[in-house]
Amino acid sequence: MLHMLVAGIAGLVVLGSGIASAQDAAAIDRGQKVYAAQKCFVCHAVAGQGNKKGALDGMAATLSADELRLWITDAPEMAKKAKADRKPAMKAYTALTKEELDELVAYLQSLKK
Numbered sequence: 001m002l003h004m005l006v007a008g009i010a011g012l013v014v015l016g017s018g019i020a021s022a023q024d025a026a027a028i029d030r031g032q033k034v035y036a037a038q039k040c041f042v043c044h045a046v047a048g049q050g051n052k053k054g055a056l057d058g059m060a061a062t063l064s065a066d067e068l069r070l071w072i073t074d075a076p077e078m079a080k081k082a083k084a085d086r087k088p089a090m091k092a093y094t095a096l097t098k099e100e101l102d103e104l105v106a107y108l109q110s111l112k113k
Contacts, residue, residue: 024106031107034100038093046111054086061112068105072096 035041041050046057060068071078075090096104 027103027106028110031103031105031110034096034104035107038096038104043088043090056108057111059111060109065105065109068108069101072101072104 035046043051044054044056045052046055063071067078071090072093073096075092078084079086079089093101
């Protein structure tokens, strides 16, 4: 009886992680759409598409989700902290909704490779 309960719980955990993965994939897809809609590719590149001077591939391996949020919403302050002097300087994207911001961060975090 106990082994059936453990097997059932394990099945729920696997099912739950599958649901989370599907939700994560959907958020990443929506984040990619936010990236395109905001025309981030004018200054940045992903997988060689866009402005190669601002390649984003792999950068999420070194930045946390909170740091990514700050780069999006308060880029001038983050650039000052990082002593980044790229021209033109990145502006702050403060008009994004919380959902759009979360989805864009999910997309950027998917670029860890």
